[in-house]
Amino acid sequence: MYRYDQFDATFVRERTAQFSGQVARRLAGELTEEEFRPLRLKNGLYLQLHAYMLRVAIPYGELSSQQMRKLAYIARRYDKGYGHFTTRQNIQYNWPRLDDVPAILAHLAEVEMHAIQTSGNCIRNVTADHFAGIAADEVEDPRIWAEVIRQWSTLHPEFSYLPRKFKICLIASEHDRAAMRTHDIGLRIVRNAKGELGFAFYTGGGQGRTPIIGPLVKDFVAQEDLLSYLDATLRVYNMHGRRDNIYKARIKILVQALGAEEFTRQVDEEWLRIKDSVLKLPEAEVARIRRYFAPPDYEKLPVYVESFEDKKLSDPDFARWIRANTHDHKVDGYRIVSISLKPVGAAPGDITADQMDLVADLADTYSFGEIRATHRQNLILPHVRQQDLFEMWQKLQGVKLAEPNIDFVGDIIACPGLDYCNLANARSIPVAQRISRRFSDPKRQAEIGELRLNISGCINACGHHHVGHIGILGVDKKGEEFYQVTLGGSSAEDISLGKILGPAFSYDEITDAVEAVVDTYLDLRTGPAERFIDTYRRTGIDPFKEKVYGSLKERRSAAE
Amino acid sequence: MAVLRNGVPQPNEWIRVADDQPLPENAKVIVSVERWRSEGERLRQLNGALGVFLKSDQSPLLIADDLHRLSLVALEFPKFTDGRAFSYARILRDRLGYKGEIRAVGQVLRDQYVFMLRCGIDTIEPPVEKRVEGYAEALREFSVFYQPTGDERATALQLRHQRKAVAA
Numbered sequence: 001m002y003r004y005d006q007f008d009a010t011f012v013r014e015r016t017a018q019f020s021g022q023v024a025r026r027l028a029g030e031l032t033e034e035e036f037r038p039l040r041l042k043n044g045l046y047l048q049l050h051a052y053m054l055r056v057a058i059p060y061g062e063l064s065s066q067q068m069r070k071l072a073y074i075a076r077r078y079d080k081g082y083g084h085f086t087t088r089q090n091i092q093y094n095w096p097r098l099d100d101v102p103a104i105l106a107h108l109a110e111v112e113m114h115a116i117q118t119s120g121n122c123i124r125n126v127t128a129d130h131f132a133g134i135a136a137d138e139v140e141d142p143r144i145w146a147e148v149i150r151q152w153s154t155l156h157p158e159f160s161y162l163p164r165k166f167k168i169c170l171i172a173s174e175h176d177r178a179a180m181r182t183h184d185i186g187l188r189i190v191r192n193a194k195g196e197l198g199f200a201f202y203t204g205g206g207q208g209r210t211p212i213i214g215p216l217v218k219d220f221v222a223q224e225d226l227l228s229y230l231d232a233t234l235r236v237y238n239m240h241g242r243r244d245n246i247y248k249a250r251i252k253i254l255v256q257a258l259g260a261e262e263f264t265r266q267v268d269e270e271w272l273r274i275k276d277s278v279l280k281l282p283e284a285e286v287a288r289i290r291r292y293f294a295p296p297d298y299e300k301l302p303v304y305v306e307s308f309e310d311k312k313l314s315d316p317d318f319a320r321w322i323r324a325n326t327h328d329h330k331v332d333g334y335r336i337v338s339i340s341l342k343p344v345g346a347a348p349g350d351i352t353a354d355q356m357d358l359v360a361d362l363a364d365t366y367s368f369g370e371i372r373a374t375h376r377q378n379l380i381l382p383h384v385r386q387q388d389l390f391e392m393w394q395k396l397q398g399v400k401l402a403e404p405n406i407d408f409v410g411d412i413i414a415c416p417g418l419d420y421c422n423l424a425n426a427r428s429i430p431v432a433q434r435i436s437r438r439f440s441d442p443k444r445q446a447e448i449g450e451l452r453l454n455i456s457g458c459i460n461a462c463g464h465h466h467v468g469h470i471g472i473l474g475v476d477k478k479g480e481e482f483y484q485v486t487l488g489g490s491s492a493e494d495i496s497l498g499k500i501l502g503p504a505f506s507y508d509e510i511t512d513a514v515e516a517v518v519d520t521y522l523d524l525r526t527g528p529a530e531r532f533i534d535t536y537r538r539t540g541i542d543p544f545k546e547k548v549y550g551s552l553k554e555r556r557s558a559a560e
Numbered sequence: 561m562a563v564l565r566n567g568v569p570q571p572n573e574w575i576r577v578a579d580d581q582p583l584p585e586n587a588k589v590i591v592s593v594e595r596w597r598s599e600g601e602r603l604r605q606l607n608g609a610l611g612v613f614l615k616s617d618q619s620p621l622l623i624a625d626d627l628h629r630l631s632l633v634a635l636e637f638p639k640f641t642d643g644r645a646f647s648y649a650r651i652l653r654d655r656l657g658y659k660g661e662i663r664a665v666g667q668v669l670r671d672q673y674v675f676m677l678r679c680g681i682d683t684i685e686p687p688v689e690k691r692v693e694g695y696a697e698a699l700r701e702f703s704v705f706y707q708p709t710g711d712e713r714a715t716a717l718q719l720r721h722q723r724k725a726v727a728a
Contacts, residue, residue, distance in 0.1 A: 005720065007704045007716035007719065007720065008704075008716070010703060010704050011702070011704035011706075011716070014701055014702050014703065014704065015702075017701070018671075018701045018702070021701075022671065030691075035640070035669065038640070038641060039669075039671055121641065151706045151716070151717075152706060152707060154706050155675075155702075155706070156706075156707055157646065157674070157675035157676075157678035157679050157707060157709055158643075158646045158647055158650055158675070158678075158679055158707075158709070159643075159646070160643065160646075160672075160675055161640070161641055161642065161643025161646065161672070162643060235647050235650070235651075238643060238644060238646065238647045239619065239644055239647045239648070243642060243644075273654075273655055274654065277654075277708075277710075278708035278710070279708060282717070282721065284721050285717050285720070285721065288720065
């Protein structure tokens, strides 16, 4: 993985000192809360319902075991013994004290981490495919370019006071595992007809109250022009994005207002002026960064490992976990392991300090010390030998991290909701917990198959409800929490936005409603190979509507 | 009110003249874009130096053809969260090749100061009530810069590869 050189290390130290000064000025009353707010936000520090929240950046989701141990240490010493992985591959702490934050940042800096630009109206921490470097289907390792973007976007002098937040995501294969087109800029690394690598720009996607699938605005930008094209895009946005209405300030609104074609024309006009400037990316720098992402020292391993195959045959629980939670690695004999942070009845994405330490140990023992965080709020050990999987699975079971539910109905994305967030209209976590308990039987989950369920506690859509196969949106109706259900969303390469099923459900009804949706799917599907989303696309929403509201009516009259 | 150059307070030699006020002779005056447009001919005949004030929704492209006559362009920061003028400054320097003084006027925080200088702004004029201590210090907070912006500061990338070139 990328390691800081003297420049990166000095920079983070200086940034930490700067923020410590800003905190001191706030505590001394030299800065008003209004003035401090954008400064603390640019350093990931929010004020939530009950306390400050500190969001720590995990650039493109990549973590070392040493960094994970530091996150555990911070959770124990400065928080309540746990942390929460977010949908942007970051981790957040829900209970730090303002006067401890400088010390936390100093600890993070020791392991080359920080909280820079995890919030605020600036370019946020860049995300990428969590299978980067290990997926057989990629044309390039997106982490190299994510690191280029991380450096370019860090304290950008021109783009630190944008109309609104700005999120960039990178993938490098046909399969989209990172919800690329829901970002302000989604980048897909592609090869052109000449075999050269470059970037397809999908600009102006987003979720929130106006969900938009990012349109392809430029099908090929050469590698050396990446930064100039980003600069040109951001410059057009910075000057012309709306600043009069917070809900209309994202770049997606500008792209829609101008039309993708006119928007691209304006960006291109600016780009042609600057493309041959100092922004041209030197090959030597790309080569320098590329070296950090050289593959680890893989062993030459057999494809068929008898002990592993035997274990799968003799232990159905292990076999189920292998099927659900591991994926093919590009190197023979290795598998990619997903650690579900969605055990039955838990808050999605939460992890205790002890669990973090164990994951760090497992990474050292089995996965070259590497860990990834995913946008679905899970963790990954990227390279595990087949022969080690059984032993590792047993260790994961020991700390309740062996839930075999990746991409199943229990693998729920949920925002913090009204339990923590002052924007929320409704609770998300207890809804996720109830649904997870309802589908607690792993056999049943496996039988249902791939089903992505996403929950947001308000229209800001941090829980990605628009792009869940089943989406749940918390709304407030005269002081009572209600939940609107959408069906048919997807964040993958077959991206689509969900459609509203019908009237919202009460807190007590929502679990039944979800179960009725799932049962309807099981009745309708042509066979286990037809995923929920495929059935939905084949039948449309009507049969679901009929069944779900019908069964609800029965339950209601039975209750009376 | 003083202005800051390189973090140091200096007397303000420029006078901003409202659109309905008479123009002083032999002075350095800043006028609005509207006045510059309607009275440009007459303004050019005055002996003093001239500057134009751009509101945060006025792009420097509005005065692109007149820049050679202007000794100063003032950019408005109506709120410190309104960052449009950072791009305007870049456009003035990079696209339009403007060599005169660029001044930031309005709500500027010391935490934005280095960004302003990096974008090509020379002087800032904070509101009268604003404390101006700490601005010089703010310029010393960072020694590492990632983005090339056309100012004199070498970027981390340039230093990395220069060093290698020297070593090789």
